Amino acid sequence: MMNYFKMAYRNLGRHRRRSILSGLALAMGTALLMFIAAFFQGEMRSSMETTLRLNSGHIQVQDADYDPDKLSVAWEYLIENPEQVAAQIEAIDQVRAATPRLFASGIVSALDESIGVQIMGIVPDSSANDPYRQLVSGEFITADDREGIVIGYPLAESLGLKVGDQLNLLVNTSEGNVDEQKFAVRGIFSTGTTAYDKGIVLLPLAKAQAFSGAGNHASIIFILLKDREQADVVAAAIQGSGYQVKTWTELNELLVLVNDFSNAYLMIINLIILGVTATVIVNTLLMSVFERTREIGILSAIGMKGRQVVTLFLAEASLLASGGITFGSLIGWALSAYFGKVGVYFGDLGISNDMLLQDRIYTYLTLESAVNLIITAFIITVLASLYPARMASRMEPVEALHGN
């Protein structure tokens, strides 16, 4: 077998520039695919983490009649004694944090600008609120703060607000009225997701309940687990009458669907790009077959069988593939590692809360996907080269000897 590779290596060396260009085409294809795979995985990972961390949590407990799209604070849609319910849930081993959240719709205005927002009443001390503690300026609200508010950086930018400034907040109350109060901006946070940060303001739960007339109620119990794969088990443990318990897969159907399909998208992209690069390799080998017709005839005349001719050409394809794919993998890995650190900035993509994305996507390449890609690229290249290899092996020696 070594002799086939030795011959193959020398044959590739005959037209060094052509071989290098073919190898480079494969290298560029592999590098591009590896980067695309890393980008896709980074995007999906970011979207999943961001959506779960900010929006859905791993599990939510809601009133049986609660509709998250309406943001109603009418008592019949809310959970009563939410802090007590959250404390009971937090006692479960697999639960990392359980905290009540009250959602209401409101309008923030400052100077002559007004923007519609979602008001979120939170228990400030809960670790589930850590993403909002990444403050650009100021400090986080405390549970007994009756006049303080925390807003996102893009909202502050839009309204020209800074820490210490006053804003006017309107809220739709539980009785269907509108109430209004001035709040002082205590802190400005940034979760890294502009689309989310520009549409939400945070109040202490007690203040939000009082302001909206929700009484001792909350919209949901937001639950984070130590391991999200335990969601079904924990959800089964906290089923109670009058409540609905939803896991992150039920809360994020679109995201789960996109995640499941992302592998299929990636496979299609892989096949298209590898198909193109494999064509370059096939073309190189076909030229080689035509140029070496007489040589194939000589080898055949001295007793080389068809399968040995196939092996010789497959050895050439394997060498080209190995060189190109190795080089391409190094480039792809380097690109993925670099953009995994600095990220690719996209800014506000305007994506809904169903599928949140950070403004900067960090590429993420798993060993498994890199290995899969390398193996796929190698197999496709070698399979594609079967065509010229078989063409060479089927030449009749007497005809091949009279070739060029």
Added chain:
Amino acid sequence: MEVAKLTDVTRVYKIGEVETRALNGVSLTIGNGEFTSLVGPSGSGKTTLLQLIGCLDQPTSGKVVIDGKETTNLNRNQRADLRKGTIGFVFQFFALIPTLTAYENAEMPLLLNGKNAAERKQRVMELLKAVDMTDRAHHRPDQLSGGQQQRVAVARALATNPKLILADEPTANLDTENGEQVMEIMKKLNKETGTTFVFATHDPRVIKYATRVVTLQDGLITNNGKASAK
């Protein structure tokens, strides 16, 4: 004892609607140890006959027996196997693999025959010595003269100790001195090893070495020749 026996062999080439009868009912027996020339004008069927004896091609009709084996119904791989062990070739053009050295070219048939490295090395060195190419063993074909390349081709043809060596115009591209050298080497090997040589040629320098001259014209053998001691 015969090495090759052709009985009533016809070879017709068809290109489009046109049929060309290259051989027309030829019968020929090549005995062991012969040094035979196939002579005749261009288009007389010399090369076709050589290709049929060498199992590079198959007859349209008739029977070809090589080393006691009927070859007419052998498939491509079986014919390759027969060539590998029984027949060596020397072609008119210097048919070496350009990426391999003289040593590696001579070694190729031994590789295809599955010989181990030690056996290969010993045999190749013997052969290169026999064709006086030891000092050029590690040169590639483009670093060798035409005569040197043809001597390497002879060494390669002899590598597996074949019973039969077929040479198609072996001196056609060589000057007189190199042509003589190549023929001298082949004649010497014929005498020393008893290997049978069959040449297709119209070069008088080759014919003068032959112990038998078979003449072809228009696809027919017009003179079967008789083996003589030279």
